[in-house]
Amino acid sequence: MxxxxxxxxxxxxxxxxxxxxxxxxxxxxxxxxxxxxxxxxxxxxDGYIRDYVALLDARKMCVPTTVFVEITLQGQADEVLEAFEKAVRLIPDVLECHLMAGSADYLLKVVAENTDDFARIHRQYLARLPGVGQMQSSFALRTVFKTTALPV
CATH class of the missing domain: 1.10.10.10 (Winged helix-like DNA-binding domain superfamily/Winged helix DNA-binding domain)
Known part of the structure; x- marks a missing residue:
């Protein structure tokens, strides 16, 4: 259509x-x-409208800190990718996970209360993800622009 x-x-x-x-x-x-x-x-x-959701305010939900985490796996075998993807879906603080082309294999968007909370998330979840070889985290200082609207 x-x-x-x-x-x-x-x-x-x-x-x-x-x-x-x-x-x-x-x-x-x-x-x-x-x-x-x-x-x-x-x-x-026809699938153009996939779902209806409420968009919550991160500050009011006490998770104002956004962290982008680049992850490089130890290998590229299907089992490694599948195990990682299955495990990362279970982390409540991860909003998005993207398989990437480039230097990192995956890019995660993580929300946290603050740096201490992110350290907890890192220790409790991210460091335990299967197949991870390297991880690099970048903290967003300020969100300049954000939308969920796709170009129509």
Missing amino acids: SLDATDKRILKTLQRKGRMPNAELSEVVNLSPSACHRRVQRLEK
Whole structure:
């Protein structure tokens, strides 16, 4: 299915305000409520809309510190990659894990209360991940820009 201009307006609007009532969304995208509802259902069914979530404030949740951790594994065998990926999914403080091309094998985005809390996360979880050869952590000093919205 290809997206027309109305589908794109719906997606852009829902990315900014996912809890918008259908009546309000239909006004914004200039459709009748029933036509808008059908389009949203189709976008959900076709997988363009994957899920609806609440985005929490990291400061209010007491995890204002963001750390990016580059991990290089000892080997590249499928078993090593699979064991690492299975284990890293279980760490509650890891928000993202990306398999990388370049000098590091994986890049993790980790949240923590502060440097002491990150030291705990490192000791308790990261240092115990299977297959890790090297690890380098970089602390974000300030988030200049952050979005979850994809270009539509």
